[in-house]
Structure formats: C-alpha cells, structure tokens
Amino acid sequence: MHAIRLHTFGPAENLAYEQTPDPRPAPGQVRIAVAAAGVHLLDTALREGMKGPFPAPAELPTIPGREVAGTVDALGEGADPAWLGKRVVAHLGLAPGGYAELAVVDAARLHAIPPGLDEAEAVAMIGTGRTTLGILQFTELGPDDVVLVTAAAGGIGTLLVQYAKNAGATVVGLAGGPAKTARVEANGADLAVDYTLPDWPDRVRAHLGGTRHATVVFDAVGGDTARATVDLLGKGGRHVVYGWAGKGIHDGEPLTYTDEELAERGIVSLNVLGPAMIQKAGGDVRALELASLAEAAAGRLRPAVQRFPLAEAAAAHRALETRGTTGKVVLIP
Known part of the structure; x- marks a missing residue:
C-alpha cells in the first residue's frame, strides 16, 4: 500500500509518501x-514532536492520522x-495509522x-462533528x-x-478574509465579519442595533480577537473556549479571566476541551x-470538507498551519 510516513519530527516536508507493507488485522x-x-490541527503538532491530548509517537517512522472511512476488506480473528x-x-x-490506503482498527470502534x-x-x-x-x-x-462564532469557516x-x-439564534460568524466570510454567510450566519479588519466589533454592534448583546461566544482563536468578542457579551453571557489557534498579534494564546473579573463582567468562561468534555458526556464518546x-x-448538520490527495499530505498540513483551509481537511487515497 501507499502511506504517508514521518521519519523525523519537524516541518510538513518531513511527511513522505511511500510504499509500505499492507497491515494485517489482529484478533478483534x-x-x-x-x-x-x-x-x-493536532496532527501538525504531533508531527513536530509536541505533546498534546494524544502522545507524540514513541517510535519513528510512524503513519499519522486517527480518523478514517472506507470499506472493510479484511477481518481479524x-x-x-x-x-x-x-x-x-x-x-x-x-493508535495512529490513518494517512494510508489501508488501516486497521478495533471492530468495537x-x-x-x-x-x-x-x-x-x-x-x-x-x-469534528463529535467535538x-x-x-x-x-x-x-x-x-x-x-451567538458569536470565531473561526466560523473552519470545520x-x-x-x-x-x-x-437551527436553534433559532441570531448568529454572527467571524472569519479571516472575504473568501471565508462569504462562506460563512452562505452557511446561514446572520452576519459574517472579517476579524482581520480593525472595525469589525463596530460592525457587530451596529448589526445588533445597540440594544442587544451577545449571549454566547464560541472561542477557538484566543488572544486579542477573543477579548474583543467577550467585550460584546452582555451580563449573563457565556464564553465557551475550545481552542486558541489564531494568528493575530496575541491570538494563539488562551484568554483567561480571574474569578473577580468574571464576577465584575457578569459572565461565565468555560474551557470545554479534553477531560471536561469527556466527563460531561459521561465518558461515552461513542x-x-x-x-x-x-x-x-x-x-x-452539513460538514464542509476540503479534500487533498493523500500524496499531498504535506500541503494539507501547511494549509492548516497557515489558516489557509475551510472546513474539515481530508486526505483522499
């Protein structure tokens, strides 16, 4: 089979399209x-050897990727x-192994x-849907x-x-650049704003007419952009954090508040990643x-998908790292 293998931690160029032996399914x-x-996006961090919710590969070479779909062609005992x-x-x-023409997985999954x-x-x-x-x-x-949604053109x-x-809310979607904001508008947002423009908060306030405030912010960006969205929250508002992958001056850093600051603003801030999410689901991710x-x-729900050929996994990683993608990035063997 052909697969993408990583022999050395480092940049996207280290992802090599190679021929490897076909895997065989173990019992079960x-x-x-x-x-x-x-x-x-986590794959790009693991490629560089960084630790995260999943451990970095203990041995190299490795085949990255943890999400696959296709047809079952062989069974283990x-x-x-x-x-x-x-x-x-x-x-x-x-267990990684998804960036390949063939992948093995426990049948229970x-x-x-x-x-x-x-x-x-x-x-x-x-x-992405599960998350x-x-x-x-x-x-x-x-x-x-x-509802304010940052990174609204992402997966x-x-x-x-x-x-x-679908819940009937008024939705403001933030995205970087006219192409992405056009996608957000086409996806149904009541207002799509380019958060790379300095006056975007004023556009949101004007749209809300000065009498309404945001009640929920879904924050995947962090930093200055997130702070500006939180400034648009009214009393009782909820700041729901699930990432901080922005590329602004201070974006890419989680936005945190002390208990005193939250009380003064009259808002709640929740980081819902990792254990908090799993615990909320009662441990039942399935x-x-x-x-x-x-x-x-x-x-x-209709996922947006951006497809790359399997052989161009490095290009897919570079596009993700530079926020040059829309929707979920998928490799096609």
Whole structure:
C-alpha cells in the first residue's frame, strides 16, 4: 500500500509518501480500504514532536492520522463477519495509522456510514462533528440567543453556525478574509465579519442595533480577537473556549479571566476541551459519534470538507498551519 510516513519530527516536508507493507488485522480488528482520512490541527503538532491530548509517537517512522472511512476488506480473528464489505467510519483513538490506503482498527470502534453520506463527510463527523456536539453540551441555545462564532469557516465553526441557526439564534460568524466570510454567510450566519479588519466589533454592534448583546461566544482563536468578542457579551453571557489557534498579534494564546473579573463582567468562561468534555458526556464518546453521524444523516448538520490527495499530505498540513483551509481537511487515497 501507499502511506504517508514521518521519519523525523519537524516541518510538513518531513511527511513522505511511500510504499509500505499492507497491515494485517489482529484478533478483534478489521482492515479498512481507506477512502478518506481526516487531518486535524493536532496532527501538525504531533508531527513536530509536541505533546498534546494524544502522545507524540514513541517510535519513528510512524503513519499519522486517527480518523478514517472506507470499506472493510479484511477481518481479524473473532471480528464479526457482518462487517466485511461494509462502508464504515472510525476514530482510531491513541493508535495512529490513518494517512494510508489501508488501516486497521478495533471492530468495537466502527460505525456504519449512514446512507447519503460520503466517506469524507463521515470522517468529518466522526471527529469534528463529535467535538462540536461535545462543545454544545455546555450551553443550550434558543431564539433569544445572540451567538458569536470565531473561526466560523473552519470545520467546527461551520457546524456551530448551523446548529445555532437551527436553534433559532441570531448568529454572527467571524472569519479571516472575504473568501471565508462569504462562506460563512452562505452557511446561514446572520452576519459574517472579517476579524482581520480593525472595525469589525463596530460592525457587530451596529448589526445588533445597540440594544442587544451577545449571549454566547464560541472561542477557538484566543488572544486579542477573543477579548474583543467577550467585550460584546452582555451580563449573563457565556464564553465557551475550545481552542486558541489564531494568528493575530496575541491570538494563539488562551484568554483567561480571574474569578473577580468574571464576577465584575457578569459572565461565565468555560474551557470545554479534553477531560471536561469527556466527563460531561459521561465518558461515552461513542454516543457523541453516533449523534454526530445521525445529525448529518438527517441533514441538520452539513460538514464542509476540503479534500487533498493523500500524496499531498504535506500541503494539507501547511494549509492548516497557515489558516489557509475551510472546513474539515481530508486526505483522499
């Protein structure tokens, strides 16, 4: 098979497209002929050897990637034969191996891909969709809400905009540049603003007419941009943090407040990443995956996907790192 292998930690150019032996499923596993493999911003950090929610590879070379969809083409001992030939999607968990034409995974991690979803969309929902629903556990949205979504052209941002609109909320989406703001507007946001322009907060205030304030901020950017969004929150507002990947002067740093500052502003700030999200889900991440796929199958959530050929994984990483992507990035073998 062909796969992307990392022999040395470092820049995207270290991702090599190579021919490697076909993997064989162990007992309780299946092998998937991969039609789509998900790429996550976390993958770029792991490529450089950084630690995060997942450990950096202990041994090199390694095949990155933890989200795959395709067709089961081989079974390990004890795996249910009903899976053979089925279209499936899975999150591989701690074991990487997704950037490849073939991948093995424990059968217990499989989900059948619902009719009407292609493999790239299924990959988006098994990772990005799962995280989106995990974020949404921390706040209930309704018609009285004014929701600000940072990074609104990204994979999670796209789904948050859709969910908030489905709930009847007024939605303001922030994105960098006219191409991305056009996508946010087409996705249903009531207002799409370019947060690289200095007057964007004034545009939001003008849109709200001076009488309404934001009630929820979904913050994936951090730094100065996040602070400006929080300044738009009214009393009782909620600042929901799920990342700090911005590229502004101080973006890329988590925005934190003391208890005294939060009390003075009359707002709540929550970091919902990692253990907090898993605990909120009662430890049942699989339930979030099932719900995510069901939302997409029903047409309530529609993932945005940007596809790259598997051989161009390095280009996909560079695009992610420079915020040059929209939606979920997926590799196609």
